[in-house]
Amino acid sequence: MQQVLFFLLAIFAGVMLPIQAGLNSEIGKAVKSPVYGTLISFLVGTLGLLLYMVLTRANWADIKGGFQLPWFYWIGGLLGAVYVAAIIILTPRLGVALTFGITVAAQMIFGVLMDHYGWLGVPEHPINWMRVIGVTMIIGGVALVRAY
Structure with a gap:
């Protein structure tokens, strides 16, 4: 809950x-x-x-x-x-969608790095293929929002 x-x-x-x-x-x-x-x-x-x-x-x-x-x-x-x-x-x-799409994509990329290395005391979560695919999909979403 x-x-x-x-x-x-x-x-x-x-x-x-x-x-x-x-x-x-x-x-x-x-x-x-x-x-x-x-x-x-x-x-x-x-x-x-x-x-x-x-x-x-x-x-x-x-x-x-x-x-x-x-x-x-x-x-x-x-x-x-x-x-x-x-x-x-x-x-x-x-526009709001593209602005936040780009900032969220950047947050996710850097967040995965922070998780992987445990920077600033965050719990460590190693980079793996599923995380890379997830971030790649977000970047793809930003590209689609930008194009359309």
């Missing part, structure tokens, strides 16, 4: 991304800058998270654990900002 809930959460998160891309692209156009659009997106997200933490009475002391990590783990927030800015730039030019 827990596995089903995780899959449903992944689907929900996946559906939200194209919606976010459309919304953020319009913000970027309105403020005439993908950087400002990204800033607004992150500010709204930060306010939403703060409100959630207040409403759920989160234990604020738990945040100390983040300060014990090596410095490079903090780059994740910067990578998120670059990703959102790229989506704001790409969506109006490539």
Whole structure:
């Protein structure tokens, strides 16, 4: 049952991304800058998270654990900002489907490598033919979306 809930959460998160891309692209156009659009997106997200933490009475002391990590783990927030800015730039030019097709294909390729080598502490899952075929099919899907 827990596995089903995780899959449903992944689907929900996946559906939200194209919606976010459309919304953020319009913000970027309105403020005439993908950087400002990204800033607004992150500010709204930060306010939403703060409100959630207040409403759920989160234990604020738990945040100390983040300060014990090596410095490079903090780059994740910067990578998120670059990703959102790229989506704001790409969506109006490539369309939502192609933008996400390319980014998902890149995520899958790099994700398979990360899994194979266990980079950043993720569980190791060796590259095998089935994974290669799966990634190849995603790339083929991107090619079809691009062509039609």
